[in-house]
Amino acid sequence: MKVQIAIAAALFLGSCATKTANTNDADQTLLFTSKRHGNFEVYLTDAEGKTFKRLTENPKTDYALGWAPNGQHVLLYSDRTGNEELWQIDESGSNAVNLTNAASNERQAAYAPNGKSIVFVSDRDNTTTDLYLMDADGANVRRLTQYKNYCESPTWTKHGKQVIFTMEVTDPTTNKANGELFQIDRDGKNLKQLTHREGFDSGASVSPDGKKIAFYGKSDKGSMDIFVMDANGQNIVNLTDDAAEDYSPCWSTDGRWIYMTSGDHTNYDIWKIAVASRQKIRVTTQAGRDETPHCRPRQ
Known part of the structure; x- marks a missing residue:
């Protein structure tokens, strides 16, 4: 049985990669967040961690959330005005624009694949957090979810018709809470649960071809690992399966690598793992916590 499982996992992971043997991603640009200079700021680096560019610099928190589909703008959240707001900056770090301008806290956002709208997390109408949509310039805010439990970590499906996110689920018998991955249409209809695991699942990332979802979740060992599954929630495979917190x-834009945060209580860095071979390579090595990598879209 173990041999059959191993073969199935190998076939599954192999299907995530393209057919060409070239796995060079040297021209990949990464957006990430780091505390290497004391507080969380936003940076750029290359796929090998050789060059770095700092995009933000202020005494408050700036936290990278992702790229606009055109690769020319960066989405982040910052508490530079007191509460957490969503901001957009150019790829150079200039022209900062506050997109939300609300008294509430907004965080964990993502551009739609067409770049015209943004899904984000906010506590503006609730004591917990829900998902909202707004135009890319911050206008026309509308509520997507309205549940008693928190919602977080939204991302889009490949064609932008659905949002994948984490929602708290409470066992009615034990009252034990857990985070599971869900999918919902962008009009708030057709809620579908994708994961049904005992461990907390979050941070969904959809593969470039839209067929797979990577996420992090609690493993049988008790640590956080990176998992990959089909877009419908089937065939879950533990990709990292190591002692580190991943x-x-x-x-990556070619679908051959998955970038991630990995480390332990002493430090966290950006790593990447080959989807087919599971080769794990360290990208950043500096002191100070590096996390939440985002691959720049190719034009």
């Missing part, structure tokens, strides 16, 4: 996965 989270915040992001697919």
Whole structure:
């Protein structure tokens, strides 16, 4: 049985990669967040961690959330005005624009694949957090979810018709809470649960072809690992399966690598893992916490 499982996992992971043997992603640009200079700021680096560019610099928190589909703008959240707001900056770090301008806290956002709208997390109408949509310029805010339990970590399906996110689920018998991955249409209809695991699942990232979802979740060992599953929630495979704490996965634009945060209580860095071979390579090595990598879209 173990041999059959191993073969199935190998076939599944192999299907995530393209057929060409070239696995060079040297021209991949990564957006990430780091505390290497004391507080969380936003940076750029290359796929090998050789060059770095700092995009933000202020005494408050700036936290990278992702790229606009055109690769020319960056989405982040910052508490530079007191509460957590969503901001957009150019790829150079200039022209900062506050997109939300609300008294509430907004975080964990993502551009739609067409770049015209943004899904984000906010506590503006609830004591917990729900998902909202707004135009890319911050206008026309509308509520997507309205549940008693928190919602977080939204991302889009490949064609932008659905949002994948984490929602708290409470066992009615034990009252034990857990986070599971769900999918919902962008009009708030057709809620579908994708994961049914005992461990907390979050940080969904959809593969470039839209067929797979990477996420982080609690493993049988008790640590956080990176998992990959089919887009319908089937065939879950533990990709990292190691002693480190692995989270915040992001697919490379060619679908051959998954970038992630990995480490332990002493330090966290950006790593990447080959989807087919599971070769794990460290990208950043500096002191100070590096996390939440986002691959720049190719034009």
